[in-house]
Structure formats: structure tokens, C-alpha cells
Amino acid sequence: MSIRVAIVDDQALVRGGFATMLGLQDDIEVVAEAGDGAAAVEIARAHRPDVILMDIRMPEMDGLAATQAIVEIADWPVKVLILTTFDPDEYVYNALRAGASGFVLKDISPEDLVSAVRTVADGGALLAPSVTRRLIGRFAAPPSLDSLVVSRLDRLTSREREVLVAVAAGSSNNEIAEDLFVGAATVKSHVSSVLTKLGLTNRAQAVAFAYESGLVKPGDSDIGF
């Protein structure tokens, strides 16, 4: 079962080059091509390819919008591999948010491109090294705004940190008391300690501190909202 690929790029020459290159592989079959985003959505719907090589800069509808549209309408496991010349941050982040499985630059070697297609078809994701680097940077940065914050978190006892996460979840003192199986007075004294030790004045600041410090992160909230 070969990998069925669609190629989307506004330059016919580029499409042809990729198509030829990929077509030489035994396990890859180029089933469709499109020259703009709107056409991309059409051929995606019509041919249901496994992988779509998508340029970003295109007339009509750009690659990001097309990616989002395709991912939304897709009722089959399609993977979009963004293939572009530039890699500014906005492109990358928007592409990943739109649902792309990969982001590689056009200066990639033919072998690597083929391997990238196989990787995303296989359910993996793949980014250009420079992109990966920045993504890691963004990911690794938040959790600690440099020991300035973390050192203050360290001053808290484990119980106090526990209370702080509960506070950060928006619980009242009474709710926290029930959750932790202690009296309300206990929670009050813990909260007081937390505020004092962290140099804060109210629990709203405590919530903000919990997020800013990385003690709790957006997404791992217990509250559903």
C-alpha cells in the first residue's frame, strides 16, 4: 500500500519537480496537484490523499487557511506537510495550530523530503531543525522565569504548594478544605503563609503567580471552563 500524496504549490515547475522526485519512490504515489488553496481543498476532498505537501504563499487562499479547511473537513487521516521557503515564527505557529503535521523548508534534500513524507504518513511529526529549535525554546522558556520565581516557590512547603494549586484552580478556602480533608482554618493559615512567603497581597495574585511560575500551566486545569 503506497503513500498517496497531493502537491499544492502555485508554481507548476515546483509541483512538477516534487512530483517527479516523489514518484520515483516505490512506496509513494502522487495522486493530485493544486495551484492554490481553494483547489487544494477540492482535490483533498476528491482524492483523499494520505499526505499533502503544502506551500504557504499562494493566491486565492494561502496554505495555512487551506490546511485548516482541509483538516476540518477531513474524515480520513490526512497529514499536511508544510513546505515553504521561509520560516518566520507566525507561519510556523499558525501552521501548527491549523493542524499541520510538519514544517520543512524547501532547501531540504530530496532524500530528506522523501523521508519526511514517510514520517508524517506514519503518524509522526517533523519540523525543520531551525523550527524545532525555536519551538523548543518557546516550550522550555515559560516553566521558569529564572529561579527568581522558582526560588520563591521553593520556600513554600509541599502542603503550601498543594494549597496554591488549589487556589489557582479557583477554589474557595472551604472547597480546598474539603478537597484536602482538613479544616477551613487550616487552609486559611496555609493560604496566609503562601501569600506572606511569596510577597503577595491577595489570592488573585496567587493564581497569577501560579501560572506565571509554571506551577500550573494552561491546559492542565481541573476546571473544565
Place this chain on the structure above:
Amino acid sequence: MSIRVAIVDDQALVRGGFATMLGLQDDIEVVAEAGDGAAAVEIARAHRPDVILMDIRMPEMDGLAATQAIVEIADWPVKVLILTTFDPDEYVYNALRAGASGFVLKDISPEDLVSAVRTVADGGALLAPSVTRRLIGRFAAPPSLDSLVVSRLDRLTSREREVLVAVAAGSSNNEIAEDLFVGAATVKSHVSSVLTKLGLTNRAQAVAFAYESGLVKPGDSDIGF
């Protein structure tokens, strides 16, 4: 100028395999090996390699701690490439936070490993496809828990959103009143509206909501903490 590589793994056989494999490359030179984390820090200091292949599971000091230690003491541009058999989330995230430039699995092909070494030596970063996928997932998720949340934010008037960010910064009603040049009663009524419209019960939840929804993000806090 060849790439100077150090290999850290507690199994001598594995070290030998990698060393031989990498040594065959014209542009790669294996300059040191270590069998545990503590030794890794030593050889890093002594040999100042460009790239360190680092296993995670090791006696004495694990690869994550060693990575962190090396990155901290390093006064030369060293890149740590984590090379492990497993890829649970904790490993990955801790590794990236510790300062690793890459995270690949031991089932990687020899050619890909060599290419990975070259990539990180060149300043890029590289992750195993499965790892990249999860990282993208975590990255793409936060910005908006998809319309469920954003739609509720839309219900707020612009003034109410303005008040909400102030609340999220930990300001009291009086402080917000001063900042926005309105009366305290006005702020109260705005806060009330916000809580009602968002279905929240107290301002701590409002702060959490602001972060969870992406209205405010860790880092763009006005408060220095």
C-alpha cells in the same frame, strides 16, 4: 574542522557501537566516552566536545541531571543530544528544559543518527517524530481551548475584558478603578458582569479563566513577581 563528539551511556557495548558508527564519518570525531552522569560532566569539562550523545537511564547521575549540569557549566557551545530507548513525556520535557538540543530514540537508523549529530552541531534541533508530534500537540493546544472558551470571551464587552485582564494581574477593585480612571463601584459592576457571563463564582476563577483562555499568557504579566 570535524565535529567533536562525546558519548555517554552506561553500557560499554552501546558506546562502542555508536563510537564506531560515528567514527566512520569523515567529519565526526569521537573524543571521549563516559559511563555515568558524573563522569559525563567531567569529560565534558575536560574535552569540551561539540556534541554529547547522552543516554538518560544511568547510575550515579542520570542523563537529565548531567545535561543540566553540563549546560550550566559550559562556556563553550555544547549541544546535548538525548539518545534513549523510551520517550515518556516527563523525559522529553525535562530533557528539553534541561537544555538538550535533541531527543531521538535508539531505534533510529545509523544514517539518521549521523545526520542528527550534524544537525545539532550546526545549531539546529531535532526530535524523534513521535516526540515532535506530542510537542506540537502541547503547543497547539493552549492558545484557545477552541471556541468553547473563546465564545464565552466574546460575550464580554471590551471594557469587561479590560477589567478581566486587570483582575488577572492580581489587582484589587480599587486598584483597577484607579488604573482605569473610574469609580470603584463601576469596577465592581464590571467584575460582577464578567463573573456572571463566564459562569464563575469568584475572581480567582476569573484569573484562572484568563490564563486558560489565552486572554493573558504567562510572561506578558505586568507584575514582575
Place this chain on the structure above:
DNA sequence: GGAATCTTCCCCCAAACGGTTGAGGCGCGA
């Protein structure tokens, strides 16, 4: 055997918060 720390709880009290109702002014679209 202390000393220190953490956890658990109590009291009191002033301040802040959250909810409600109501009201005046303003702009915008029907």
C-alpha cells in the same frame, strides 16, 4: 533531650469581595 519545622486547628476583626437592585447618560441602529 531539646530545637526547628510542618501540619493541623482555634479565636477575633477589619477589609475586601460578590450579588442585587436601581438609576443616569450615551451612542447606535431600527
Place this chain on the structure above:
DNA sequence: TCGCGCCTCAACCGTTTGGGGGAAGATTCC
């Protein structure tokens, strides 16, 4: 022109919070 929603306030009231003490039991460390 007449609503309608938004922003602006006000007063009232009950609840929650935050800060000030203090104290008992458990643990760890010296």
C-alpha cells in the same frame, strides 16, 4: 424618535478573605 445595550455609579447586605495572635501533635535534626 425610541428603544437597546454599554458604561458609569450608588447603596445595601451577607460572605469571604487576609492578618493578628496562639497552640497542640508529629517529624526531623542536632
